[in-house]
Every structure is written in C-alpha cells, then in structure tokens.
Amino acid sequence: MTITRRELALPVLGFSLIANATNGKSKFTSLKYEDTKIRIVGPVAVVRFHWLGEQESTADGKKSSTNLHILMNWVKQGSDWKLLSRASTKLG
DSSP: OOOOHHHHTGGGGHHHHHHHHHSSSEEEEEEEEEEEEEEEETTEEEEEEEEEEEEEETTTOOEEEEEEEEEEEEEEETTEEEEEEEEEEEOO
C-alpha cells in the first residue's frame, strides 16, 4: 500500500489554523515539513513530522515562527483516509 504525503500530511492544518491563516491578520512567508514518517498497520496509519513555519503580521510586519512536532492518526474507510486525531508539541 502506498500513501503519498499529499494524502496524509497536508490536512494537518486543521480548521482553527486554516481560519487563522486566512483571516488576513498574518501571512505565511515559509512553511516546511521535515522528517516525515508514516507507519501503516492494516487500515491504520500513524504520521509524524516536524513543522517549521514563518509568519508575518499584516498589521505591524512583526515576524514570528512556528516549530512543532505533529502526530496524526488516520484510518482507511473504503478508499478514503479519515483523520482520527492530531496532536502537536511546541519545540524550542
């Protein structure tokens, strides 16, 4: 079974982050996924990766960074992968 990064890693944004990223208050100037690891056992996949992002506030131009370790649990139902849970840990 082959799973692409697009199928499992891109939905990591989640609804609240998408809302914050598209509300016009800030913009991402860079975003990287590193050290992606995907383990599949039967219909279940565990995805881990390191998220590195840089944002800039549109109001004052202040820059900030995001450095997270992301863990996601997926289950395959039919031909679709469904996200069961997502957790993040802030790093340095």
